[in-house]
Amino acid sequence: MKKITLLALILTLFVGVSNAQTKINWLKITDVEKQIKKDGKNAKRVFIDCYTDWCGWCKRMDKDTFEDPTIAMIMNYYFYSVKFDAETKENITFGGKEYKNANPNGRRSAHELAIMLLNQRLSYPSFSILNSDLSIATIIPGYYTAKDFEPMIVFMGGKYEEKYSFEEFQKQYETKIKKEVMAEITKAQKAKK
Numbered sequence: 763m764k765k766i767t768l769l770a771l772i773l774t775l776f777v778g779v780s781n782a783q784t785k786i787n788w789l790k791i792t793d794v795e796k797q798i799k800k801d802g803k804n805a806k807r808v809f810i811d812c813y814t815d816w817c818g819w820c821k822r823m824d825k826d827t828f829e830d831p832t833i834a835m836i837m838n839y840y841f842y843s844v845k846f847d848a849e850t851k852e853n854i855t856f857g858g859k860e861y862k863n864a865n866p867n868g869r870r871s872a873h874e875l876a877i878m879l880l881n882q883r884l885s886y887p888s889f890s891i892l893n894s895d896l897s898i899a900t901i902i903p904g905y906y907t908a909k910d911f912e913p914m915i916v917f918m919g920g921k922y923e924e925k926y927s928f929e930e931f932q933k934q935y936e937t938k939i940k941k942e943v944m945a946e947i948t949k950a951q952k953a954k955k
Contacts, residue, residue, distance in 0.1 A: 784831035787838050788845050791854060791875070797842050798894050805894035807919055809841035812848045812876050817886040819905040830908035833915070839947045840919025841891075848876035848886060857896045891918050916943055 789797060791810070798805040811828075813820035827833055837843050850873050851866040861875035872884050879890040880901055888903040900918060913935040917923065920943065922931050931939065 784834050786828055786834045786843050788843050791844050791846050791856060794842055794844060795856070795896070798896075807841050807894060807899065808844065808892040808896070809837060809915070809919075810844045810846050810879055810890045810892065812846050812880055812886065812888045812890060814847065814849050814870070814886050816870070820887040823887050823905050827906060827908045827911050833908050833911060835947055835951075836912065836915055836919070836943070839950060840915065846876065846879070848872055848880075848884065912940075916940075 794808055798808075811820075811823075813823075828837075849863065849871055851863050853860055853862050854873070854875050855861075856875055861873060861878065863871055863873045865871040876884065879898070880888050880903075881898070883901070883903065885903050887905060888901060890901050891899045893899050902914060902918075906914070913932050914928075916935070916939070917926075917928055917931050922939070925931075926934070
């Protein structure tokens with residue numbers, strides 16, 4: 763009886779640990795700067811998912827793409843990931859500036875930070891990728907399946923922008939680059955343990 767209980771406990775712990783590694787570690791927008799400062803020269807890029815509560819494609823992106831274990835592993839390796847409600851009513855200080863929702867009592871009123879992050883192109887879902895100095899590296903609008911999203915985030919998160927155009931990278935990703943990326947991420951995960 764004790765052996766069965768011990769085995770069940772070990773399996774429960776193993777499942778809990780493996781599930782924790784396959785979910786994106788979402789940060790609050792207000793915690794990003796602290797994390798960048800803490801990590802210093804090892805700071806990563808920032809991935810901001812600008813979504814709204816009413817957006818069906820945002821919900822589908824969460825389910826189909828962000829819950830994918832490979833996407834989660836890649837996102838956690840390359841980015842500080844943030845989910846940001848583009849219509850939040852809260853005042854937010856980001857990059858030394860305070861942003862507000864100009865019409866906090868209005869329906870579907872965009873927040874000033876979302877307007878800045880998306881360069882005034884408000885469509886949802888949209889993703890703003892920032893450098894560690896909080897400058898915008900790129901903005902990616904729209905819904906993507908995990909398969910289509912994967913090469914984009916590896917390209918934007920990794921060191922590939924200097925070596926390849928995105929089109930060239932995309933052509934080589936499945937056959938050449940993906941194996942290298944997964945080996946690098948796996949090695950980093952083992953080193954953390």
